Amino acid sequence: MQHTVSTWNTHFLSFIVLLIRSFPQSSPSPISSLHSPRVDLVQSVNQMVGGGVIQQILRRKLHSQSAATPVLSWFASKKVHEDAAGSSGVRALALLGAGVTGLLSFSTVASADEAEHGLACPDYPWPHDGILSSYDHASIRRGHQVYQQVCASCHSMSLISYRDLVGVAYTEEEAKAMAAEIEVVDGPNDEGEMFTRPGKLSDRLPQPYANESAARFANGGAYPPDLSLITKARHNGQNYVFALLTGYRDPPAGISIREGLHYNPYFPGGAIAMPKMLNDEAVEYEDGVPATEAQMGKDVVSFLSWAAEPEMEERKLMGFKWIFLLSLALLQAAYYRRLKWSVLKSRKLVLDVVN
Amino acid sequence: MNLEKTDFNNTTSSVGLYFIVYSDRAEDEVVDPKKYLEESCKPKCVKPLLEYQACVKRIQGDDSGHKHCTGQYFDYWHCIDKCVAPKLFAKLK
Numbered sequence: 001m002q003h004t005v006s007t008w009n010t011h012f013l014s015f016i017v018l019l020i021r022s023f024p025q026s027s028p029s030p031i032s033s034l035h036s037p038r039v040d041l042v043q044s045v046n047q048m049v050g051g052g053v054i055q056q057i058l059r060r061k062l063h064s065q066s067a068a069t070p071v072l073s074w075f076a077s078k079k080v081h082e083d084a085a086g087s088s089g090v091r092a093l094a095l096l097g098a099g100v101t102g103l104l105s106f107s108t109v110a111s112a113d114e115a116e117h118g119l120a121c122p123d124y125p126w127p128h129d130g131i132l133s134s135y136d137h138a139s140i141r142r143g144h145q146v147y148q149q150v151c152a153s154c155h156s157m158s159l160i161s162y163r164d165l166v167g168v169a170y171t172e173e174e175a176k177a178m179a180a181e182i183e184v185v186d187g188p189n190d191e192g193e194m195f196t197r198p199g200k201l202s203d204r205l206p207q208p209y210a211n212e213s214a215a216r217f218a219n220g221g222a223y224p225p226d227l228s229l230i231t232k233a234r235h236n237g238q239n240y241v242f243a244l245l246t247g248y249r250d251p252p253a254g255i256s257i258r259e260g261l262h263y264n265p266y267f268p269g270g271a272i273a274m275p276k277m278l279n280d281e282a283v284e285y286e287d288g289v290p291a292t293e294a295q296m297g298k299d300v301v302s303f304l305s306w307a308a309e310p311e312m313e314e315r316k317l318m319g320f321k322w323i324f325l326l327s328l329a330l331l332q333a334a335y336y337r338r339l340k341w342s343v344l345k346s347r348k349l350v351l352d353v354v355n
Numbered sequence: 356m357n358l359e360k361t362d363f364n365n366t367t368s369s370v371g372l373y374f375i376v377y378s379d380r381a382e383d384e385v386v387d388p389k390k391y392l393e394e395s396c397k398p399k400c401v402k403p404l405l406e407y408q409a410c411v412k413r414i415q416g417d418d419s420g421h422k423h424c425t426g427q428y429f430d431y432w433h434c435i436d437k438c439v440a441p442k443l444f445a446k447l448k
Contacts, residue, residue, distance in 0.1 A: 114425050119432060119433060119436075122436040122437055122440035123440060124440050124443065125444050252423060252424045253410065253411040253414060253423065253424045254423025256420075291385075292447075294447055298444065
């Protein structure tokens with residue numbers, strides 16, 4: 001990788017040299033037309049590099065790339081000579097030179113960045129997105145079913161209790177029945193022993209593994225994260241999780257993923273430990289909705305969004321109400337202030353010469 | 356809280372909701388709407404697709420293991436995603 005990048009660099013450098021020769025009054029913009037989209041990151045970095053100190057550091061760093069040295073020394077000498085003349089146009093030129101050296105040192109990073117950050121996920125039009133939109137509770141109910149049947153074998157949701165589901169996705173009786181299906185360790189009893197009992201509404205959702213080490217051991221060293229807050233714990237969480245779950249594809253040409261990992265373009269780095277879990281008809285919905293991959297993805301993300309932000313509906317109502325009321329209060333306050341100040345603002349001052 | 360159970364067996368409305376063949380209930384072949392939309396968006400994203408295919412051809416002979424087409428792949432799928440995303444949820448319940 002290293003030698004192919006430095007030949008690219010020298011080719012690029014010669015381009016820059018030509019450019020600078022033809023544009024004496026230079027600014028960073030002529031360079032941008034040369035860029036492939038992949039180097040946009042570098043261009044923004046280029047704009048950041050302006051200081052003299054950075055210039056020095058980068059020049060020293062770049063001296064180690066032998067192919068670039070002769071052109072660099074040309075830059076250095078040009079700067080030294082023309083600094084003596086002291087024209088500001090040359091200063092811009094020198095800054096551009098610094099930018100180029102910055103550009104070169106960051107260009108090796110640019111090519112790795114795409115897979116590193118993962119493919120940017122699109123924005124889906126979630127039904128609960130609007131300023132006064134509530135959750136689709138039928139979707140939350142289906143999403144919980146998907147979680148329970150597909151995800152709960154590896155992912156915990158240890159911050160959600162059965163009672164949280166009451167009134168959101170299930171009736172109290174349904175939630176009680178669901179809780180009773182699990183066994184919970186409780187105690188100590190009067191004899192000092194721990195015992196197991198069927199679950200109650202107040203119990204948390206069951207954890208698949210006793211602790212993180214057990215989870216890692218069972219999953220090839222990777223820890224399936226707790227999902228209670230996952231849509232808040234990831235940038236653009238809702239869209240990211242949906243894109244991730246429905247985005248398992250064949251890797252691009254030239255990328256091979258080792259045994260035990262799977263390719264997912266949305267996952268930073270591209271290689272994720274979790275296999276594709278959502279497959280058509282993996283779950284049979286109670287309400288008869290066809291359980292396609294996209295449908296299950298939407299429902300499970302609705303459920304996870306609710307789990308991370310159960311207060312969302314109340315928050316939106318409260319926000320709407322108080323923003324409205326405070327705007328009225330603002331208008332009232334503005335009027336009152338202007339009323340009181342009108343006395344001072346409408347007075348006249350007469351300046352008279354003292355004889 | 357009472358969640359109504361809708362009888363989906365006799366639904367005739369909602370165009371495009373299921374991708375089941377309407378006239379033939381015997382074939383309950385469910386098609387994932389996302390896959391369907393990704394296929395239908397392919398014509399819109401021909402340019403990045405051709406770029407990707409050109410890249411694949413370019414690196415075919417390479418044995419160093421350092422060459423890959425992630426960039427073109429991302430460009431293509433980003434185009435597809437942008438096309439699919441606004442339409443997908445209309446097709447889902």
